[in-house]
Amino acid sequence: MVQWLTTSQWRCIHTSKAHQGLHAGVNSVAFSPCGRVLASGSDDQTIKLWDLESMLEIQTLIGHRAAVRQVAFHKNGHILASGSVDRTINLWDLKSNSKIKTLFGHYNEVSSVAINSNDNMMASACSDGEIKLWDLSRKEEIKTLRTSDSRIIEAVAFSPDGKVLVSGGWDNTPRLWDIESGQPARNFAAHSNKIRSIIFSPDGKFLASASQDKTIRLIDGTTGSESVLQAHTKAVVSVAIDPSSTNLASGGDDKEIKIWDLKTKQEICTLSGHDSYVMSLAFSPDGKFLASGSHDRTIKIWQRK
Template sequence: IHILEYGPDIDKMRTLPGHESEITSLALSPDDRMLASACFDNTVKLWRVSSGEEIRTIDAHSGRVTCVTFSPNGELLATAGSDGDTKVWKVATGALQRTFHEGSMVWRVAFGEGGKTLAVTSTDNPISLWDVATGDKKASIKDEQVLSTVVAMSPGSQMLAASDIKNIAIWNSSNGNRICTLVGHEAWVFALAFSPDGKILASGSADNTIRLWKVPA
C-alpha cells in the first residue's frame, strides 16, 4: 500500500508492507486517521495513517475479503468475503460484533441511516438490507434486471443506489420501489458514492469516466 500526499506535485509519503497477496479494497476512517485494507489472504489490516504503523490484523473470513468500509462514526468496520459472510467489527478492539450470512460471494457493503443499516450485494441476492443493532434482515430488493456488484446508501435519506451493469438503479430502501435508472455510462459501473448531503451521486466506470448525477428529491 502506498500513501500519497495530495497536492500539485504528488509525493509518496510512505509504503505499508504486510499483506501476503493482492489487496482488494481500501477504506479511510471518517476522520482520515485510520486506513483499513482488505486482501486475498483472508485478512483485514488497520493502519495509522500519520505514522504507517500497523494497528492490528483481523483474520476476517475463511475466503478472500472482497470489501471493507467504516461506519459513519468510525466506530464499526464492515467486511465482506467470498465465503458468503458479511461481518461487523468493533474498530477499537477488533472484536466481532455481527455476522450476516448471504450464502454466496458478497461483492460490496455500504452503511446507511447513520450506520444503523447495512446494504449488501451478493451473487444470489442483488441487495439485502440488515439491521446492524439486531442482526435481523430488514428487506431484500430483488430485480431480475439487476446484477449489482456495487452499492451505496445516501447518508440523509432512504435512497439506495446500485450498479445495473453499465446503468445505475436508485431505490427507496424503505419500500423497495425503484425510483429511477441513470443511463449514460458505456461500460461496467464499479464505484458509487453519495455526497454528504445526499443530493449528488458520483459514479465511476470502466469507460474511463466519472459522472456526477443529481439525485431525485
C-alpha cells in the first residue's frame, strides 16, 4: 500500500508533553462519556485530566505509589477507575477530583481495569493470572476468576451489553468468561506470542486482540470467522475501535498507528509522529478524534478530516 496517498484522512492537531520526568511514559488514555475530558495514566504514578478543546490540564490525581497501567470511565462520567503497579485500584470522584476509595485484593500489579456500567461492575486483571470482579455500588469484591496456569493477564474488557468478559495475556489466547459461574466459557485461536490489548467493538460484533507477535486477530462474532491483520513491524500494544464499529486503530512498538477498515480488513492509513512505543489508543465518543498515548511521554490528538 502506498502510504503517502492515505494519511490525509487523519491529521495530528495537538501534541502535549503530558507527563514530565524521566519515567513518565503514557500507558493509558480514555475519553469521558461526554467527550470533553481526556484522562491519562502514566509511569509517573499520576492520572491527569485534560480539556479536549484546549488540551490544557484540568487536574492531576495523585494517589498511587507506582506506575498507573490503565484508566477507565464509568458511563456516568463522574467516576474514574485507575489500576496500578502498586497492586491497587483507585476510584475517583471527578466532581470533586478526590479519591473515593482504594480497592485492595491483588497480590501483584494491576495490569488492566474495565467497567461494565450496565451492572455497575468492574473487572481488574493482575499479573498473577487472576481477574477480580467488583461491585462499584458497594465498592467490594464479588468474586475472583482464575486461569489454570496463572500466567500474566495483560487486558480485560466487557462486551457492550455487559454479559461477557474477555481476557488476554501471556498464554496468547483470547478467552471469554462466564461472569455468573466465574469459569472460562470459550477460547479462541491463539496468537504466537502474548496478547497486549483486547477489546470488543461497540456494536458487539467483533473481538480484536493485539499481540507481541506483530498481529491483530479479529474475530467476527456473527460468522465466527477469524482474520489476522498484519502491518506493524514490531509488537502491537494497543487497539481501539471507533463508535460506529467501522474503523480499528492499532499502535505498536514500531511507533506507528495504523487505521483499518473493519469491513474489508484492509489498512487505510498510517499515522506517524510518536518517538517511542504507542501504548494506548482511544476514540472520542463522536468518533471525530483519536487520542494516542506513548512511551515518549506525549499524548497526540488526531482529527478525522
